[in-house]
Amino acid sequence: xxxxxxxxxxxxxxxxxxxxxxxxxxxxxxxxxxxxxxxxxxxxxxxxxxxxxxxxxxxxxxxxxxxxxxxxxxxxxxxxxxxxxxxxxxxxxxxxxxxxxxxxxxxxxxxxxxxxxxxxxxxxxxxxxxxxxxxxxxxxxxxxxxxxxxxxxxxxxxxxxxxxxxxxxxxxxxxxxxxxxxxxxxxxxxxxxxxxxxxxxxxxxxxxxxxxxxxxxxxxxxxxxxxxxxxxxxxxxxxxxxxxxxxxxxxxxxxxxxxxxxxxxxxxxxxxxxxxxxxxxxxxxxxxxxxxxxxxxxxxxxxxxxx
Amino acid sequence: xxxxxxxxxxxxxxxxxxxxxxxxxxxxxxxxxxxxxxxxxxxxxxxxxxxxxxxxxxxxxxxxxxxxxxxxxxxxxxxxxxxxxxxxxxxxxxxxxxxxxxxxxxxxxxxxxxxxxxxxxxxxxxxxxxxxxxxxxxxxxxxxxxxxxxxxxxxxxxxxxxxxxxxxxxxxxxxxxxxxxxxxxxxxxxxxxxxxxxxxxxxxxxxxxxxxxxxxxxxxxxxxxxxxxxxxxxxxxxxxxxxxxxxxxxxxxxxxxxxxxxxxxxxxxxxxxxxxxxxxxxxxxxxxxxxxxxxxxxxx
Numbered sequence: 001x002x003x004x005x006x007x008x009x010x011x012x013x014x015x016x017x018x019x020x021x022x023x024x025x026x027x028x029x030x031x032x033x034x035x036x037x038x039x040x041x042x043x044x045x046x047x048x049x050x051x052x053x054x055x056x057x058x059x060x061x062x063x064x065x066x067x068x069x070x071x072x073x074x075x076x077x078x079x080x081x082x083x084x085x086x087x088x089x090x091x092x093x094x095x096x097x098x099x100x101x102x103x104x105x106x107x108x109x110x111x112x113x114x115x116x117x118x119x120x121x122x123x124x125x126x127x128x129x130x131x132x133x134x135x136x137x138x139x140x141x142x143x144x145x146x147x148x149x150x151x152x153x154x155x156x157x158x159x160x161x162x163x164x165x166x167x168x169x170x171x172x173x174x175x176x177x178x179x180x181x182x183x184x185x186x187x188x189x190x191x192x193x194x195x196x197x198x199x200x201x202x203x204x205x206x207x208x209x210x211x212x213x214x215x216x217x218x219x220x221x222x223x224x225x226x227x228x229x230x231x232x233x234x235x236x237x238x239x240x241x242x243x244x245x246x247x248x249x250x251x252x253x254x255x256x257x258x259x260x261x262x263x264x265x266x267x268x269x270x271x272x273x274x275x276x277x278x279x280x281x282x283x284x285x286x287x288x289x290x291x292x293x294x295x296x297x298x299x300x301x302x303x304x305x306x307x
Numbered sequence: 308x309x310x311x312x313x314x315x316x317x318x319x320x321x322x323x324x325x326x327x328x329x330x331x332x333x334x335x336x337x338x339x340x341x342x343x344x345x346x347x348x349x350x351x352x353x354x355x356x357x358x359x360x361x362x363x364x365x366x367x368x369x370x371x372x373x374x375x376x377x378x379x380x381x382x383x384x385x386x387x388x389x390x391x392x393x394x395x396x397x398x399x400x401x402x403x404x405x406x407x408x409x410x411x412x413x414x415x416x417x418x419x420x421x422x423x424x425x426x427x428x429x430x431x432x433x434x435x436x437x438x439x440x441x442x443x444x445x446x447x448x449x450x451x452x453x454x455x456x457x458x459x460x461x462x463x464x465x466x467x468x469x470x471x472x473x474x475x476x477x478x479x480x481x482x483x484x485x486x487x488x489x490x491x492x493x494x495x496x497x498x499x500x501x502x503x504x505x506x507x508x509x510x511x512x513x514x515x516x517x518x519x520x521x522x523x524x525x526x527x528x529x530x531x532x533x534x535x536x537x538x539x540x541x542x543x544x545x546x547x548x549x550x551x552x553x554x555x556x557x558x559x560x561x562x563x564x565x566x567x568x569x570x571x572x573x574x575x576x577x578x579x580x581x582x583x584x585x586x587x588x589x590x591x592x593x594x595x596x597x598x599x600x601x602x603x604x605x606x607x
Contacts, residue, residue, distance in 0.1 A: 011442065018446035026458055141587040143538050145545045146561055146579030149568060153576070157569045236449070244451035248542050252565075262454075266461055266547050278458045285449050 004297055012290040019282040020072075024065050027275045077276035082268040087276050090261065097167065098257030101180065101250070102242055104173050108181030109188055114224075116185070117192025121200060121227075122219055132189060139186035144245050148179040148252035165253035176253040183245040184238055191234060195227040202226075232296050236289040243281055338595040344588030352404035360384065360395065363402040364553040367393035372571045388573040390563055396573065399555035400581050406544075406556045407585070410471055411536040418475035419529045422482030427513050427521065429483060430490030440483065447480035452539055460548040467550055470543060474536060485528060489521045523600040531593035534586035541582050557582050 052058050059067075071078075077087035120132040155175060156164035163172050199205060200223050208218045243259075250259035258277060265273035351358065361367075370393040374381040381388060387396040429440040456473035463469050493499065494517065502516050537557075543549040544558030552559060557578050564574025 011445070014442050015446040015449060018443055019450060022446075022455075023458065026455075026462055029463055137587065137590060138583075141534060141583050141590055143541050143545075143558075143561075143579065143582055143586075145542060145558070146575075146582065149561065149565060149575050149579065153568045153572055240449065240451045244453045244542075247453065247457075248545065251546060262457060263546055266457060269461070271462060274458055274461045278454050281454055282450060285451075289449055 001297065005294060008290060008293050008297075012286050015289075016283060016286045019286065020069055020279060021065065023275065023279050023282060024068055027271070028064075072276070072279060077280070078272040080270055080273050082264075082270045082273075087273060090273075091258065091277070091280070094257050094261055097255060098246060098250070098259060101173070101176055101255060101257060102246060104177035105180035105184070105242065105245075108177050109184040112181070113185040113188030114192055114228075117189040118196055118219065118224060118227075120189065120193045121196035124197065129193075132193070136186040136190055139182060142182075143248075144179055144183045145248045145252050147182060148175070148249055151175050151179060152252070165255065167256060176249055176255055179252070180242065180245050180249045183249075184241060187234075187238065187241070188231065191231055192227060195230045196223060199223040199227045229296075229299055232292065232299060235292045235295075236285075239288050239292075240285060243285070338592055341588040341591040341595070344584060345592060348404050348585050348588070349408065351401045352408050355398075355401040355405060359398040359401055361398045363394065363399050363555045365394065369393065372567065372574070374571070375573050375577070378573075387577050388571070390560070390574050391567060391571075394555075396560070396577055399560055400557070400578055403555040403557045403560060403578065403581075404585070406467065406550050406554070407537045407540055407582075409467065410474070410540040411533050413471045414474040414478055414536055415529050415532060417471065418478030419482050419525065419532070421475070422479030423486045423521065423525050425479060426483035426486030427490055427517060430487035431494055431509070431513050431517065433491075437487070441487070444480035444483045447477050448484070450477060452477040453542055456539070456543055457546065457548045460543070465548060465551045470540060470549055474539060478532075478536075481532075482525070482528060485524060486521050489524055490517055493517055493520055527593070527597045527601045530589065530596050533589040533593070537582065537586050537589070 049058075057064070075088055077091065079085065080087055080090060083090065116132055120129045123129050152164045152175065155162045162175055165176070166172060200219070202223075205218060205223050208222045209215075213222075246257065247259035247262050249255070250257045251263040254260065261273060262277055264270070265277065355363075367389075370385065370389050372391060373385045373389040373393075375388040375396075376383050376386050378388075385395050385397070387400070389395055390399070425440060425444075429437045452474055455477050456470060459473040459476075460466075460469050499512060499516060502512050507516070540549060540556070541558035541561070544556035545562045547559070547562070549558055550556045560578035561575050561582075564571065564576070564578075567574050568576075
């Protein structure tokens with residue numbers, strides 16, 4: 001297990017290195033020279049040279065990259081052009097909101113996706129299964145931002161039951177969390193269904209039935225427990241989807257989180273915000289994929305002996 | 308003994324099959340509706356200049372926020388209504404289809420076919436090159452496509468080509484992974500060794516002997532992905548990181564209507580419906596194609 005963790009840790013470091021180099025290169029690819037943007041046109045040559053040295057632009061590219069990444073890892077994300085504040089502060093203010101929304105979305109995904117998947121597998125090839133499939137196909141064809149707008153139209157504008165957006169009490173969470181969750185429910189549902197079909201067909205489930213256990217216990221305890229294992233493998237993928245979805249959903253519901261900050265970064269043409277958020281998300285994605293892999297190896301011993 | 312067992316197995320599954328599924332299976336043999344949707348949208352995009360009765364970009368302030376024809380106050384000259392600037396929504400949907408389909412076609416050509424070639428090469432070569440390429444692919448796979456696209460578009464500038472590059476830069480990895488997996492199994496086959504003995508070069512083996520064996524998988528993957536590319540492009544233009552205004556794109560059309568959902572629901576909802584319909588068409592067609600060409604990938 002230790003060996004496996006070390007190998008995976010090393011691989012994750014390479015992944016982050018690749019991502020950060022790509023992000024660094026793209027960030028530097030702006031047509032304009034930053035020195036030209038910061039100094040007046042008639043600035044003397046010495047001022048340009050000292051500005052260049054101050055920004056580290058006279059150093060070789062790999063030194064520049066080193067400075068960039070070490071600053072980032074020390075928590076210096078630069079300064080927003082529009083807000084004239086350090087980005088770390090803005091991120092700290094907003095991160096909690098995003099996490100709260102993300103967790104509510106995950107809760108909705110699990111509460112809806114898992115039971116639906118199980119029922120679809122148990123009632124295979126009946127009207128229930130077909131219905132679940134139709135919902136899944138429709139759900140996968142619907143852009144999250146559009147679903148959000150439809151929900152606002154119906155529940156906020158027409159019926160006036162729920163707030164259309166912004167922070168607030170529990171009722172403020174319902175629409176955005178559902179929109180973000182709906183993005184994932186269909187995937188989880190299909191995954192659980194196919195993996196339940198496999199476990200329901202296995203020997204130990206037959207044994208549990210022969211033993212005379214009630215059917216609900218066989219399905220929801222014995223079969224489901226093992227059917228959940230493949231879901232863990234996809235946890236990393238789902239996190240990526242959740243992050244991408246959060247940008248759009250937070251924008252639709254004016255939710256003051258990090259996704260909404262990305263949107264504002266685009267609207268304000270505030271490059272430092274976008275660049276540091278993208279690097280931050282790359283770090284989050286790499287770390288969580290690492291954790292997921294370790295968890296998976298812990299649950300499923302075949303993996304850790306395989307490498 | 309054998310005979311009785313066979314009778315049992317036949318009686319088992321067939322009796323439990325419901326009538327509804329047989330009907331669904333029958334309909335799935337030829338996916339008429341998805342095909343109609345796909346042909347329709349391609350036709351609309353190609354002949355948008357001829358079909359459209361209005362200009363997609365020119366504002367007309369006297370015709371602001373006209374409802375669709377079936378609502379009170381609507382007329383057939385603006386069948387799906389007009390947006391806050393008085394532009395015909397149907398016209399803009401037709402021109403927007405051009406953007407969506409161009410992005411989908413070019414990213415899949417660049418990212419899908421490019422990724423497949425990389426995967427073919429990586430799997431065939433093996434060793435250190437393979438390990439390196441696969442680590443880079445993992446990095447790309449870990450990253451949400453939309454974020455990289457936002458970064459690229461925000462830094463270099465909005466525009467069709469940048470959107471295409473950005474999506475292709477992440478997309479290739481999935482194709483490289485899947486095709487590499489297939490090649491790893493294929494290259495152990497006898498026909499590859501024989502081709503080698505017969506004096507074929509590595510390039511020839513990859514192009515003539517291996518590629519035809521993975522082309523079905525590639526076609527299926529590409530078809531299944533058209534829908535998600537359309538959604539990604541729409542999300543980008545919804546966020547303002549897609550094709551810049553006033554050019555019509557489906558995502559920005561939905562965004563244009565956000566402030567009008569109480570009084571003019573059609574501005575947002577109709578373009579969204581168009582996205583959903585087209586994505587649905589491609590997804591269903593892709594499912595059918597997968598069952599046809601690549602049955603082992605079929606979902607249970």
